[in-house]
Amino acid sequence: MKTVKRHRAERIALFNHKGGVGKTTLTVNIAAALASMGKRVLLVDADPQCNLTSYLIAEDVLDTWLDESDSSEGVTLWTALRPIVQATGDLHQIEPVELGIRRVKLLPGDIRLSDFEEELTQMWSDCFQRKLRGLRGTSALSQLINFVCADHSIDYVFYDCGPNVGPLNRVILLDCNFFIVPAACDLFSIRALKTLGQTLATWVSDWRMIDRLAPDGIYLLPGNPRFLGYIPQHFRIYRGQVASGYSKYMSQIEKHIASDVVRVLRKIDPNLASSSLSQNKLGQIKDFGTLANESQIQGVPLMLADAGTPDQREQARLAFETIARKIIARTE
């Protein structure tokens, strides 16, 4: 497979190494909101847990895909990346899967993405030594996205990331034009913001060194993930207001986003984050209780689930559309 130039689609990761903060749920629902506004969206399940794929695809179908992903007829990300990991050839192009959500497609995840992730550790070191295997391997997923975006005229790519700061998330973030931080209203989630900001800053500065060392004429990750904003999650509402106890977490999240993410990134490069606090909040998603779980079981966005009350579904639609509109405004 030849190298192609980077496609114009905006690549965005919902990123927080703290688990269970709503990354996968947000990914599906923001994608559906963008698609309802006419945008073509590609979802990339880059988490070896495959939660995004499980959300959208029936269990027996996913089981078959995982059983067959070693073959060249396979459909998962592992099928595409296997020749790179096993050093048997070039990236194998796969087609994205159609979903029940119009204008949204999926590159299915695979538990064997963890094999790719293991290789990425060595590939990263190879990059510092200007070795082609490292430079090609670290950008393999990015190249696959280029092909799929070009073939399907994609406007937005959303990577669903696993909850860690491992080598797979590193190449994903370095491939993204933007990242969004979902933060739950609890103490551990707020503490995690410090590691998140420092980790990203280290990844970007390491990549800038690799980029300087790399030979000319090779497709490289852009290494410029800009902070698009944060989304507080999992808070409760009482009588139309954020319930007491949760509002203190909301202001702590805002404060720590400013000090632990924005300030740290701006030290590396002021273009990586806006200093405007009001710009940084993309929206907020309250605790939707069983509606969230039911929507996963039914494989549909919250607003289309046969669960909860009509009022809850309407609130969900409005909340995700608000975020989608801000994403469009800030990326176009």
Ligand SMILES: Nc1ncnc2c1ncn2[C@@H]1O[C@H](COP(=O)(O)OP(=O)(O)OP(=O)(O)O)[C@@H](O)[C@H]1O
């Ligand atoms: N707004 C919400 N209201 C209620 N429950 C929610 C909401 N968002 C997500 N959940 C529930 O919280 C759990 C974790 O959500 P999700 O899987 O989206 O998080 P995640 O950050 O992707 O997790 P991981 O770190 O494991 O990838 C799920 O059971 C989901 O149904």
Ligand SMILES: [Mg+2]
């Ligand atoms: Mg997830």
